[in-house]
Amino acid sequence: MKKVFEPRIVAFLCNWCAYSGADLAGVSRLKYPPNVVPIRVMCSGRVDPQFVLEAFREGADGVFIGGCHTPSDCHYVNGNFKTYKRKIVMDRMLEQIGINPRRLRLEWVSASEGKKFAEVMDEFIAEVRKLGPVPRMKEGER
Amino acid sequence: MIRIAIAPLGSCSGCDVAIADIGEDFADIAKIAEIVYWPTGADLKLEDLEAIDYIDITLSHGSIRTSEQEEILKLLRKKSKVMVAFGSCACFGGIPGLVNLSPEREDVMRTAYESISTDKGEWPSEKSKIDGKILTLPKLYNLGHSHDSLVEMDYYVPGCPPVESQIRDLLGVAVAYSKGGELPPKGTVIAGARALCDECDREKPEKIVIDRFYRPHEKEADPNLCFLAQGIICMGPATRSGCGTRCINANMPCRGCFGPPPGIRDQGSKMLSAITSLLAADREAELGEEGLRELLERISDPTGTFYRFTLPSAIINRRLNDGR
Ligand code: SF4
Ligand code: SF4
Ligand code: FES
Numbered sequence: 001m002k003k004v005f006e007p008r009i010v011a012f013l014c015n016w017c018a019y020s021g022a023d024l025a026g027v028s029r030l031k032y033p034p035n036v037v038p039i040r041v042m043c044s045g046r047v048d049p050q051f052v053l054e055a056f057r058e059g060a061d062g063v064f065i066g067g068c069h070t071p072s073d074c075h076y077v078n079g080n081f082k083t084y085k086r087k088i089v090m091d092r093m094l095e096q097i098g099i100n101p102r103r104l105r106l107e108w109v110s111a112s113e114g115k116k117f118a119e120v121m122d123e124f125i126a127e128v129r130k131l132g133p134v135p136r137m138k139e140g141e142r
Numbered sequence: 143m144i145r146i147a148i149a150p151l152g153s154c155s156g157c158d159v160a161i162a163d164i165g166e167d168f169a170d171i172a173k174i175a176e177i178v179y180w181p182t183g184a185d186l187k188l189e190d191l192e193a194i195d196y197i198d199i200t201l202s203h204g205s206i207r208t209s210e211q212e213e214i215l216k217l218l219r220k221k222s223k224v225m226v227a228f229g230s231c232a233c234f235g236g237i238p239g240l241v242n243l244s245p246e247r248e249d250v251m252r253t254a255y256e257s258i259s260t261d262k263g264e265w266p267s268e269k270s271k272i273d274g275k276i277l278t279l280p281k282l283y284n285l286g287h288s289h290d291s292l293v294e295m296d297y298y299v300p301g302c303p304p305v306e307s308q309i310r311d312l313l314g315v316a317v318a319y320s321k322g323g324e325l326p327p328k329g330t331v332i333a334g335a336r337a338l339c340d341e342c343d344r345e346k347p348e349k350i351v352i353d354r355f356y357r358p359h360e361k362e363a364d365p366n367l368c369f370l371a372q373g374i375i376c377m378g379p380a381t382r383s384g385c386g387t388r389c390i391n392a393n394m395p396c397r398g399c400f401g402p403p404p405g406i407r408d409q410g411s412k413m414l415s416a417i418t419s420l421l422a423a424d425r426e427a428e429l430g431e432e433g434l435r436e437l438l439e440r441i442s443d444p445t446g447t448f449y450r451f452t453l454p455s456a457i458i459n460r461r462l463n464d465g466r
Contacts (some may be wrong), residue, residue: 049411053457056394071427081426081434085418088438091143093414096243098462135462142283 007128009036012051016075018066022126023113032121036064040138043067044106045079049090050085052104059136062103062128064121068119069108081109100131144198144320145395146171147191148228149218151211152238152286153204157229158182160303161201169287170313173197174320188214197222199316201299203232205238205454206287210280219293224319226312227295230399232288232407235454237302239286240446241454242460247284278378288455302451303401305385308332334383337403338396341383344368352421355440358395369395370420375447380406380413399451408457410448417441 013019019040025032041047044067055063065087067080074080083106091101105124109117150158156179162168171177178194179186191214200222207214219225230236244250251265270277289295297315299308311332318325324331334341346368356373363369369376369390376390377398389396402409421437422429429437441447448458 039225049414050408050457053408053411057263057457070431078423078426082203082419084431085421085426085434085438086434089414089418089441089444090437092441093410093448096443096461097458098464099248099458103464131465135464137458137460137462142208142281142285142287142458 005129005132006035006124007131007133008059009062009121009128010055010060010123011036011038011064011066012041012044012047013038013066014068014074014079015040015042015044017068017073017108018044018117020111021066021109021113021117024111026114028114030114030118032118033125035125036121038090041075043074043079044083045074045076047083049086052090054134056099056103056134057137059134060123061131061134062105064124065104065106066109066117067106069110073108073110098135101135102127103131127141144175145194145196146175146316147194147197147200147222148177148182149179149200149202149214150182151202151204151215151232151289153229153231155182156303157201157203157231159303159367160229160301160307162310164306166311167310171316174317187357190351191217191221194221199224199319201226201312202289203228205230205236205283206292207238207241207283208280209283211282212292213288215326218287218365224296224315225289225293226297226299228290228299229304230300230401230451232295232402233300233455234452235288235299236451237284237461239288239452239454240450243445244368244387245284245460247282250282285460286454291454296328297326298333300331300333300382300400300443301385304333307386308384329440330383331404333385333400335404336383337379338381338383338385338387338400339378342368342378342387342390344390347371347402349423351423351425352417353425354437361425363395364391365393371419373419375441377409377413377448377450379416380409380448384431397450398448401452403453409452410445410456413448414444420450 017140044065047065052063067083068074070080087106094101176445198216228231255265345366350371352373354373374395376395378396381396381398382400382403406412
C-alpha cells in the first residue's frame with residue numbers, strides 16, 4: 001500500500017491571540033490533525049524571515065504564522081502589520097527560490113477563535129498535503 | 143621570506159587590480175614576502191602550482207563554478223598554511239552566484255549555443271576530438287559556490303572589490319605571521335564590525351518612513367539625506383561596515399557587497415525585515431492590508447536585490463523546484 005504523505009507544519013503562534021486560540025481549540029476538543037509543531041512567540045512580529053527559511057530548509061512542508069487581527073489587536077502596536085508586510089515580500093522571494101508561496105500561511109486568529117484556528121489549520125494542512133513534500137537542497141550538489 | 147599566492151578562480155580580476163592598486167605599499171609586501179603564484183601577474187599554469195611545495199598565505203578570489211576552479215582551490219588549501227577568502231565572490235559566492243536562481247547548466251548552454259544569433263549549435267563537451275587530438279574542458283557546474291562551502295578558510299576579506307584599508311590590515315597579518323607573532327582567530331572577517339548605516343554620516347530622520355520606492359535612475363538623490371528616507375533601496379542596514387561608505391560617497395545606494403553584518407547569517411532576509419518595517423510605517427492602519435500590498439508588490443526582485451552578493455551562502459541558496 002502506498003504511504004499517504006503526512007505534511008509537517010511548523011506554526012509560529014503569537015502568545016496573545018493565535019496561541020490562545022489554538023489552546024481554546026484544544027480545550028474545546030476541536031480536532032485538527034496532529035501534524036503541527038507549534039512554536040509560541042510573543043508577537044507575530046517576532047517571526048524573523050530567517051526562521052521561515054530555516055524551517056523550510058530543515059524540511060517543514062508548510063509554515064504557519066498566526067497573529068492578532070489588524071488593524072489594532074496586536075499587543076505591540078503594529079507587529080501584525082509588520083508581519084503582513086514581510087509576508088508579501090516573502091511570497092515573492094519564495095517564488096523566486098522555487099518554493100511555492102502557498103506553503104507559507106498567515107492568519108489572524110483571536111483568543112476566542114478556537115474554531116477558526118481548527119478550521120484554518122485543517123484547510124492549510126489539506127492544501128500542503130496536495131502540494132507534496134517541500135523540495136530539499138541536496139548536500140554536495142555542484 | 144614568507145611565500146604568498148594570489149589565486150584567481152572564477153574572477154573578474156577586479157580583486158587583482160585592488161591588490162595592485164595599493165601602490166607603494168606593495169613594496170612592503172616585497173620586503174617580507176615572495177609571491178610564488180599569481181597567474182594574473184605572470185603566465186602560470188596548474189603545473190606550476192603543483193610544483194610548489196608549500197605556501198604560507200594564499201589569497202583566493204573569484205567564485206567557484208567549474209571543476210577546475212574547485213580542483214585549484216583544494217590544491218591551494220592543501221599547500222597553504224593560511225587561506226584567505228579575498229573579495230565577495232570568495233566569501234559569499236558573489237555576483238556570479240546569482241546563477242543559483244537558474245541552476246540548470248542546460249539552460250545556459252541553450253542560450254549560448256542555440257539562440258537565434260548563433261550559427262552553429264554545437265555544445266562544447268568535456269572531451270572532444272579535434273584534428274586527431276583529445277581536447278578536454280573543465281565541467282561547468284550548475285551552481286556557484288563560496289570557498290568555505292568547499293574547503294576550510296581561515297580569514298575573510300569581503301568587498302567587491304575589497305578596499306585599501308582592508309588590504310593594509312591583511313598586510314599586518316602577513317607581517318605578524320612572518321615574525322611568528324600572534325594571528326587573529328580563525329574565521330576573522332577583516333572589515334568593520336557594525337552595520338554600514340552606523341558608519342554612514344548621511345542625515346537620518348528620526349523616523350524613516352518609505353512611501354514608495356524609486357529605482358536609482360528615477361530620481362536625483364539628495365546627497366546628504368539617507369537613501370532609504372528618499373525611497374531608494376540602500377542595503378546599509380543589512381551590510382557589514384568597513385568600506386568607508388564608498389558608494390554612498392558617490393551618491394549611489396549601497397548594494398551590499400560587504401555581506402551581512404556581524405551576527406547575521408542571511409543578508410537577504412535581514413534586508414527584507416528592514417525594508418518592510420520602514421515602508422509606510424506611520425500609515426499602516428490608514429492604507430490597510432490592500433494598500434500595503436500594492437506598495438510592496440513594487441519590489442519585483444527581492445532575491446536578486448537583497449542577495450546580490452550572497453546567494454550561495456544564504457539559508458536557501460539556490461532555486462529549488464517545487465512541484466516541477
Ligand atoms: S540606509 Fe544607506 S544612506 Fe541610509 S544610513 Fe544606511 S547606509 Fe546611509
Ligand atoms: S557602499 Fe555597499 S556596495 Fe558600496 S562598497 Fe560599501 S558595502 Fe559595497
Ligand atoms: S501580539 Fe499578536 S501579533 Fe503582535
